[in-house]
Amino acid sequence: MKKLFALVLTIALLGSFALAEGVTIKTVSTFAGTDAAADTYQQLLDQWAAETGNTVEDASATSDEAWKAGVINDFAAGNEPDILFYFAKTADSARILDRVVPIAEINEAYPDLNLTENAAIAESDGKIYAIPVRAFWEGLFCNVDLFEKYNLELPTDWAKFETAVKTFKENGVVPMAVSFSDVPHYIVEFAILSSGTPEEHKARPAPGETVPESWVEGMKLLHELYEMGAFAADANATTEAITSQMFRDGQAAMQLDGSWFANGIPQERWDKVVVMPFPTHAEDADPTAFIGGVSMGFYLTRSAWEDPAKRDAAVDLLRYLTTGDNAVALGGFAFGGTIITSAVDMINNANDMLSPFQDEMDQEVRADKWFSKVPSIVDGTLTDIDGMWAEVVAANPFGK
Amino acid sequence: MLYRKKRPLLVFLLPSLLLMAVFLYYPFVENIxxxxxxxxxxxAARGEFLGLGNYRRFFSEDPVAMTSFFNSLKMMGLTLVFQVGLALMLALMVDSVRKGQQLFRVVYFFPIVIxxxxxxxxxxxxxxxxGGMLNQLLAKLGMDKVLWLSKESAYTMVVIPTLWQYIGFYFVIILTGLAGIPQEIFESAAIDGATGIKKIWYVTLPLISDVLITCVTLAVTGAIKxxxxxxxxxxxxxxxxxTHFLGTYMHNxxxxxxxxxxxxTISVIIVLMGVAVAQLLNRVIARNSEALR
Known part of the structure; x- marks a missing residue:
């Protein structure tokens, strides 16, 4: 019996050696959880592994601050993956640039690949390190059935928006779902965009400079909306999970958010929700402008590039995921109906697409000197908006 | 006699000591x-040397830090009264109940396992x-909605479930301590005329003082974290x-x-506060328990 057991163990051991041909490529991405392409991504990895005889060790997870911190920590500890799907052209990506390979360098060594070099995500040194597969957009999500119920026009201009806010408020519907303590990101960005020209939104003031007037007016607009009754009474205290659920349940009429938010809208409501630009408050603001771009892309790490055993396989997996039908499959959204058609209209009709400037800000400055003050701006306890921006700019938010 | 040879003991103690050194003490020193x-x-790599700048900022330049500091101090006081105090009251009452003691144990301990x-x-x-549950109840009663997490009430509203969750934990510890008191002592006390509050004050509390010291130390140091x-x-x-506490502000x-x-810096302050408060409590309670005895 013991001999038989030893024989089985030996065969299993030999078998495992036989299976271990090829190399193991470590991957990390956000194609996980409720992401529309989570299953597709896993299938692509499996297919590539089967076709090449290599192995893929994937550690994908839903993106949040902890995930981002984990990625940065892995890089710092020399435990980075070989292929990474991560944020591009942000304060987050700036910290890994010396450990990833510019796409131009890969194309030079492998000219046949001709990997995409998307100038929209060129980093501050002018080089492009990531290959995006999915674009994003941000806009005003509206529950159309609520607008119809109260005979309201969709908020294509500020007057209609104000009428809608007042009517919803009078009828016990929360006009805008937002949590200022948890996720103020979208509304502050749109408030600024609505209060001035796109050029002002594109400003990146350095220490000693003043912010454009629209940045001040945008913050004042938040308090104006609060006074108008645009938010739930507990908008400064509740969480984003609760406010988003209120929108999905039809208890709130509008929400400013990104394309990822649409993934969580149930299928039966796909034709009851539309996306549109946030109405403009200032006369010189562009009513068609919206926030969008490419925020994430696939990176090849320097450690994989410099490992002769892994290099070809890692480059091949990068090509496999970022070209042809595979890239299209990964770029898909998990929603349809009027959400997608209205989003396409918003994009096609836009004169300008702007990138979210807060993503380029130093996180400490953004969190401590801006976002933490937003609830007090909203309820009117902080009125020195110029002073707040002066503190933000003095800390050099775009220069680090 | 059993442990005449000390060397094997050291061999068994060393791995845990190493683990503590690598995963607790070394990171703590790095943290400092x-x-x-x-x-x-x-x-990110360490940048400019700030010296005690962060500590200065915490105690003199950061209003949110001060809010979190005083919120944590208040929390310590509230845990003493509402966690250990209530747990003691409940344990004394349940200990007097002859039937259904097990049911009460389960009911009060249950929040701990959630x-x-x-x-x-x-x-x-x-x-x-x-649409929140409390406001729906108020609506059923024909009353106006309440902003439960307003600036004035949010701290209380956050503290209530935080205190409530751990009452059962201390309740079970104290109840176990009470169960360990020999019945004969109560019988003797009864013969001497000690009943009701007198029995609790002069007999029960001194006999479970060690248990109470443990509960108070755990509760107060837990409140800081x-x-x-x-x-x-x-x-x-x-x-x-x-509603920031030291722990939430540190994470933030x-x-x-x-x-x-x-x-x-905040995590170092939490540790220092924890050690200082634990030491202080040990001394104060030890002195008082001696007096009780």
Missing amino acids: VNSLFDIRGLA SATAIGLMFNLFYKYD VFDLPSVIARNGAPNGL QAFVAQNVDYGS
Whole structure:
């Protein structure tokens, strides 16, 4: 019996050696959880592994601050993956640039690949390190059935928006779902965009400079909306999970958010929700402008590039995921109906697409000197908006 | 006699000592060093040497830090009264009950086995202004809705579930202590005329003083570190940073603002406060328990 057991163990051991041909490529991405392409991504990895005889060790997870911190920590500890799907052209990506390979360098060594070099995500040194597969957009999500119920026009201009806010408020519907303590990101960005020209939104003031007037007016607009009754009474205290659920349940009429938010809208409501630009408050603001771009892309790490055993396989997996039908499959959204058609209209009709400037800000400055003050701006306890921006700019938010 | 040879004991103790050194003491020392440098971002390299600048900022320049500091101090006092105090009262009452003691044990201990996140989410739904459970109840009674997490009431609303969750934990510890008191002592006390409050004050409490010291130390040091429930109920110290505790503010600085050096500073302050308070409590309670005896 013991001999038989030893024989089985030996065969299993030999078998495992036989299976271990090829190399193991470590991957990390956000194609996980409720992401529309989570299953597709896993299938692509499996297919590539089967076709090449290599192995893929994937550690994908839903993106949040902890995930981002984990990625940065892995890089710092020399435990980075070989292929990474991560944020591009942000304060987050700036910290890994010396450990990833510019796409131009890969194309030079492998000219046949001709990997995409998307100038929209060129980093501050002018080089492009990531290959995006999915674009994003941000806009005003509206529950159309609520607008119809109260005979309201969709908020294509500020007057209609104000009428809608007042009517919803009078009828016990929360006009805008937002949590200022948890996720103020979208509304502050749109408030600024609505209060001035796109050029002002594109400003990146350095220490000693003043912010454009629209940045001040945008913050004042938040308090104006609060006074108008645009938010739930507990908008400064509740969480984003609760406010988003209120929108999905039809208890709130509008929400400013990104394309990822649409993934969580149930299928039966796909034709009851539309996306549109946030109405403009200032006369010189562009009513068609919206926030969008490419925020994430696939990176090849320097450690994989410099490992002769892994290099070809890692480059091949990068090509496999970022070209042809595979890239299209990964770029898909998990929603349809009027959400997608209205989003396409918003994009096609836009004169300008702007990138979210807060993503380029130093996180400490953004969190401590801006976002933490937003609830007090909203309820009117902080009125020195110029002073707040002066503190933000003095800390050099775009220069680090 | 059993442990005449000490060397084998050392062999068994060494691995845990090593683990503690590597995973607790070394990171703590690193943490102290980190608090003295400017570190922008998780896993970023140490930058400019700040000396005690972060500690100065905490105690004199940062109003949110002071809010979190005093909120934690208040929490310590509240745990003494509402966690250990209530647990003691409940344990004394349940100990006197002849039937159904096991039921009470289970009922009071149950919140401990529920995850803090689940309890936090549950209370989020209770406190929600539009459609929250409490406001629905008020509506049924024909009353106006209440903003439960207003600036004035948010701290209390966050503290209530935080205190409530751990009452059962101390209840069970104290009840176990009470069960260990020999019945003969109570019988003797009864013969001497000690009943009711007198029996509790002169017999029961002195005999469970060690248990109470343990409970008080655990409760108060736990209060300094409180994080999970406030973090789920009131994100980022909502509203307006008024419900930050040292634990939540440390997390906010280290992981949201990615101000690692300042987060390290707050964690060092938490540890120092914990050690100081535990020492103080041990001395005060030990002196009082001697007097009780």
